[in-house]
Amino acid sequence: MPLDPQLQQRLSDLVASDRVVLFMKGTRHFPQCGFSATVAQILNGLVKEYTTVNVLAEPAIRDGIKLFSEWPTIPQLYIDGKFVGGCDIVRDMFQAGELQGLLGVAAPALGSERPKATKPPKLTVSDAAKRAVTEAQASEPGTLRLEISADFEHALSIDEARPDDFQIDLAGFTLLVDPGSAVRAEGVSIDYESKNGGGFSIENPNEPPKVRQISAEGLQKLKQAGEPFTLLDVRTAEERRIATISGDRVLDDAALRGLEKDAVIVVYCHHGGRSRAAAERLVADGWKQVYNLAGGIDGWSTLDPSVPRY
DSSP states (O other), X not given: OOOOHHHHHHHHHHHTTSSEEEEESEETTEESSHHHHHHHHHHHTTOSOOEEEETTSOHHHHHHHHHHHTOOSSOEEEETTEEXXXXXXXXXXXXXXXXXXXXXXXXXXXXXXXXXXXXXXOOEEOHHHHHHHHHHHTTSOSEEEEEEOTTOOEEEEEEOOOTTOEEEEETTEEEEEOHHHHTTOTTOEEEEEOSTTOEEEEEXXXXXXXXXXXXXXXXXXHHHXXXXXXXXXXSOHHHHHHOOOTTEEEOSHHHHTTOOTTSEEEEEOSSSHHHHHHHHHHHHTTOSEEEEETTHHHHHTTTOTTSOOO
């Protein structure tokens, strides 16, 4: 069946709208199928900006792009106006380094290692933490070790020194940090709180922001305060026809374009699960103040009876 000329022109305009255009289910920040998520993840690691077209928002686009490209599945990737392929082809091209060539970016060297520090980090250990470690060393000889994973998971243990460790002297107290952890340890402070059974606490200024939860009451206060924030909805068009929260926008590329990375963002869905996933993607992409609406619009409707539940 031939394409409607108007739809043909619209698809041509979309393909030409950016150097890299991905027709997908969902958006870059909230993919709604595993294949779309795979291609978006690959592109996220290679290019800073690209355009996505959510085919779920418009059935005409979803069906039309398949005729336009003569390719039966979604996602579909276009580079420089030319159709590249779907998920399997994009993944194979990425693994072979061919996709990097099309995009004009360098492929990572095979066997490349994670970054390692060349000098010891500057950090602090409180007197309370030193006393707690000294007590632990009475039953388990060794030195305190700090490990920080690439995901900023922190671990303290009593251990023996390794050849490549940094042995940091903190006023007569020694702390072991391996070179891989050291790149994430600058400015770390370690403390010990004796209340409630006792435990160590670690403050790391290098740790990236995390998604925060906001209650319906918290969102209400935010709206009443009049402070600027962006409210983004990740639900389907069908759900939005049933109910919305006033002042919101659909989470898509347009909603984020020009938004500063330190802007306050609140993301919501029906009950809070889908929006949590979307919020985590936003944080991973560099936004620093991202909140997930706990309970979603269903929880909001208890405060605003004009919003129907479904």
